[in-house]
Amino acid sequence: MNNPLHITLAGNPNSGKTTLFNHLTGARQHVGNYPGVTVDKKEGFFTFNTNSIRIIDLPGTYSLTAYSVEELVARDYLVNEKPDMVIDIVDASNLERNLYLTTQFLELGIPLVIALNMVDVAEKRGIKIHTQKLAKLLGVPVVPIIARSGQGVDELFTTVLTARGERDHPPTLLRYGPDIDEALREIIPRIENSHLLTDTYPARWTGLKILENDEQILDKAQAADSEVTRTLVQRSETLTHHLQTTVDAFPEAVIADHRYGFIKSILRQEVVTRTFDNNRLYTSDKIDKIANTASFYLERTKVIQGNIANADTPGYRPKDLVFEEELQKSMELKKSDPKH
Ligand SMILES: Nc1nc2c(ncn2[C@@H]2O[C@H](COP(=O)(O)OP(=O)(O)OP(=O)(O)O)[C@@H](O)[C@H]2O)c(=O)[nH]1
Ligand SMILES: [Mg+2]
Structure with a gap:
């Protein structure tokens, strides 16, 4: 028998990776650790249209820097294990923020299909995403799904198998000024x-x-x-x-x-239509904003520690963040409507 196709689920925390993973693998899964760290490694097996598939649920991250163990685990896994295909689980109700990680997958040049998850949540909030347009602008297939119910999952794997069979596409090159x-x-x-x-x-x-x-x-x-x-x-x-x-x-x-800037330029091109007032801050956004703020505390501590520890190192370059500005950006608190 052929080796199973090796597919990896990657994406932001809370984007629905484990929900999809459980939907696909049911009881055929086991949890271990990545070598040397206490980060869960979930691996499972299933069959799709006679194709055996081995699937890995990567830890959720917002970025692929070297700042956290999850980020290191995720990026080391992608480059060392070279999965046949990576499914980037993107939360449709938080598209802009989720695409920040997507840009880094594009930079890494890995074979990618985007699963646009939680389209039910997005729809309830009056957000409609034009998936074909998004796919064209990003240069990767995009399939809308609802991981919780399994809707769209067959189409996702049909797309994954098709994309797998196609010749490599040239990577989307971002510009940085x-x-x-x-x-x-x-x-x-x-x-x-x-x-x-x-x-x-x-x-x-x-x-x-x-x-x-x-x-x-x-x-x-x-x-x-x-x-x-x-x-x-x-x-x-x-x-x-x-x-x-x-x-x-x-x-x-x-x-x-x-x-x-790249993400905004894409989203400006009629990728998203909003039918309701989008000025509300939903609970999951609030939790994520608090989590992001907490990670700034962590980052700030690391910056201070790094500067103290490295000050005598030849070629040392101090790094700093203006904490108040980062906090402000991170919270992005909306001013209340003066009419209220
Ligand atoms: N409404 C809705 N909820 C979903 C969907 N997919 C996942 N969820 C819910 O979203 C929450 C987060 O899902 P998880 O699967 O745990 O997310 P994750 O990406 O594994 O998160 P981390 O492991 O923290 O990175 C859970 O409460 C899920 O039930 C979906 O398509 N629609
Ligand atoms: Mg998970």
């Missing part, structure tokens, strides 16, 4: 020519992560080829210095801004 794009143009050929981590990561991803000052990638690159890495870090430092003096921001913030 002239300064970062230019730095990438310079460093990507150096990464390719020296085969730096190219067995594991696309050269563009490695380049992006070096510019983002991603500790895990910097350590791996350093161990693989310290000489090439030194020149890449130098280029990254020049970029950081330039962005600090011109726009007072670190490259990772500029990159994040451009990811959101």
Whole structure:
């Protein structure tokens, strides 16, 4: 018998990954741990139209940085285990925020199908998403589903199998503004020519992560080829210095801004129609906003600890966040209507 097709469910916390996973696998699942960490690894098996499928439920994350163990587990799994297909579970009722992770899957160049979940919730809130338009603009198939009832799940797997059989599509390339794009143009050929981590990561991803000052990638690159890495870090430092003096921001913030810009530019193109007042803050949004705020506390602590711990390290670059601004952004508190 052929090896089962290896499919991975990935997405934001609370987007419905485990609901879909349970719907598909029923009792044919087991829970272990990812190597070396206490993060649950759920694995299960099922058959779809005579295809045996092995499916993994990844931990939920908002991003693919190296800041949390869940993010590291998720991205290490995707690049090391190279699933045949990744299903990105996107919460249709929180599209913009969920697509932030999607942009990073696109950057990672993994084979992707989007399951637009919770369309029932979105519909109740008067949100209609034009899935074909979204698919065309993102360059990946999008299938609406309701994981809780199983609606759309057959179509999702038919799409997954079709997409699996097609030739690789060129990756959707995001732009990050002239300064970062230019730095990438310079460093990507150096990464390719020296085969730096190219067995594991696309050269563009490695380049992006070096510019983002991603500790895990910097350590791996350093161990693989310290000489090439030194020149890449130098280029990254020049970029950081330039962005600090011109726009007072670190490259990772500029990159994040451009990811959101890409998402907004897509959503502006008649992808979403709203029929009700969207100025209400729903419970799940409130919980997520509080969770995001809590993670800023964590981030702030890490920034402080990192700065203290690394202050004597050669090449050390301090990082900072204006906490009040981040808190404000994170909460995005809506002003109440003066008529009320
Ligand atoms: N209405 C509705 N609720 C859903 C749907 N899918 C999932 N849910 C609910 O959403 C909540 C979160 O679902 P989970 O499956 O636990 O989400 P998850 O992505 O596994 O979350 P993490 O493991 O924290 O990353 C649960 O209460 C589900 O019952 C859906 O399509 N419609
Ligand atoms: Mg889960």
